[in-house]
Amino acid sequence: MPVYWLPENELRFPHPKEASPDGLLAVGGDLSPERLLLAYSWGIFPWYAAGDPILWWNPDPRFVLFPDDLRVSKSMRPYFNQEKYRVTYDTAFSAVIKACSAIPRREQVSTWITQDMIKAYERLHELGHAHSVEVWQEETLVGGLYGIAMGKVFFGESMFAKATNASKFGFISLVGALKAQGYQLVDCQQETKHLASMGAKTMKRSVFLEWLRKNRNLPLVPGNWEDGVF
Structure with a gap:
């Protein structure tokens, strides 16, 4: 091929x-x-x-999450009940993507988030298409994730955590906010146990492409999520 x-x-x-x-x-x-x-x-x-x-x-297949399928484990609930972390959006995009690039990954010798990639996604953020989720413990950035929003689909790219369950806290918070804004699908790209535990599942490429075909009919609505969208 x-x-x-x-x-x-x-x-x-x-x-x-x-x-x-x-x-x-x-x-x-x-x-x-x-x-x-x-x-x-x-x-x-x-x-x-x-x-x-x-x-x-x-x-193929694709790994995706429908917001309605989000699962919050019993072990995570105290984190929210006690407000262990604070979540913001689009306040520290560069710090989040650079932290994602620096986190060691199993069976990964070097990062795929190269300097050129960082610059490219920072530009998409400036244009209002790429967004970040920041997880704070007091004034310290301890977790986060970033991705691309188009229509009613959020395309997740990478996440990091420097404190226990900080990335899960950010992801769960994001999915709740996306659901409230009418988002229909979160693209997780490839399967991980981390995301599967929160309800993500595989989808055939043909089905995923049909979702995207419909999504392309929706207008792009760029903007900074710090401005109160979430």
């Missing part, structure tokens, strides 16, 4: 069904806001190591 090379001067992608069995769809292109937004609208995301060409992925 061929892997497509993307020229920088053409804003396009092959159809996601052309991806290899492991989900690799294309190589090359750039990380411009226009290309990233086009990619996410089709469920395509970049994932590559520093020094390598940009790799674009669309795995």
